[in-house]
Amino acid sequence: MASAAAKPQSRSRTGAKGQETAARVRKAALKRFAANGYAAVSMREIAADVGVQPGALYNHFPTKQDILKDLMLAHMSELLAAWDAADFPAEMDPLERFVRFHIRYHLERTDEVFISYMELRNLEPDNFDAVETERRRYEGILTDILEKGSRQGRYSLREPRVTTRAIIAMLTAIPSWYREGGRLSRQDIEEIYLDLARKAVAPEE
Amino acid sequence: MASAAAKPQSRSRTGAKGQETAARVRKAALKRFAANGYAAVSMREIAADVGVQPGALYNHFPTKQDILKDLMLAHMSELLAAWDAADFPAEMDPLERFVRFHIRYHLERTDEVFISYMELRNLEPDNFDAVETERRRYEGILTDILEKGSRQGRYSLREPRVTTRAIIAMLTAIPSWYREGGRLSRQDIEEIYLDLARKAVAPEE
DNA sequence: CTTGAAAATGAACAAACGTTCATTTACTTT
């Protein structure tokens, strides 16, 4: 009883090598799923990328579906954690915070983002619900910002939930066309979209 | 020579029955692709929906890929034709025209719309290019509206192409969450999004 | 009624799929 909390988790059975292989599987699956779609990717292809025989994958993930679930849930929780950890100047407007954060994060993690709204339909019901719950939590952040700002008269809008989806849809589409090294820098993109979002909810003068 | 234009196309070899079956194949494939994704749908499932043996499908489409290409190209050309045919009050602002048209059309043809941006990656290169060309043509409509309005001082925006993608992304996402019979009617949706779009490109006062 | 082409059948093909499993290899702890 007394030892339960202090248990050092005896490193012997943690399987350091296994952890590392699991990470390589995740990485390979992420790339493949993003490029070709979950249904079009075979376990054999993932295994080949990792440099291992197909059967070895099952030492780390019970099924192909579990790899997808793992990737999507990890993405959502990392997204939410990144928001919590984000630090912006104290005086920055909350909407500006959200827009800048969203753009930056989504341009950094294009594969994860792509999978997370493209492969939703390939999730089995339970896994779908789990991801959907996290997604709603993320949307809730912006909805709260809009509602509070609306009450304080800093923004003007009709439907916070609808406006949330509109803004997020607008921002999330950026990685689908933005290419590094093009005419517009990431900062340019931030300013353009910030301008659009701000004006869209600007109070009538 | 003289008969070329008036040729009655001898109904004998038009295959009336075949045309009808092909239409049923398109319809079944559309529903299935939208619900489960191109890669997850088998020719056997489509055949079963149509009420025919798998082999019979190949009397109408050379491959499964051709069914997808057919659906997507048809959608794009119908979308563009519908825009050309759309009639709005002469005095209506062009942006308002576009927003209302886009929302109405996309809420009417949810399956086609869903497939057309979800299954792009499952198109072979040639087919992808063909669809992409049509998509750019459609985006060009809004870009032209924004550029002209911007020159005339009716709108204010930084980047017509970027703003085009932002507005279209925002509008196209509607069918992914809108449900008939909910709290908001289609008219409500139109007004809310029209408001957002207008304000986003409103001239500074 | 005959003819001929279009359409549908039903069985078959090779290939690829996710997953399992007895066995061997690798590695950490006693």
Next chain:
DNA sequence: AAAGTAAATGAACGTTTGTTCATTTTCAAG
């Protein structure tokens, strides 16, 4: 060095896949 577990192998399993094809059915035109 011995023991024991985790990881990887390599072959195999039963299904399912897109597609083909010889054959039969359907059906309108002559």
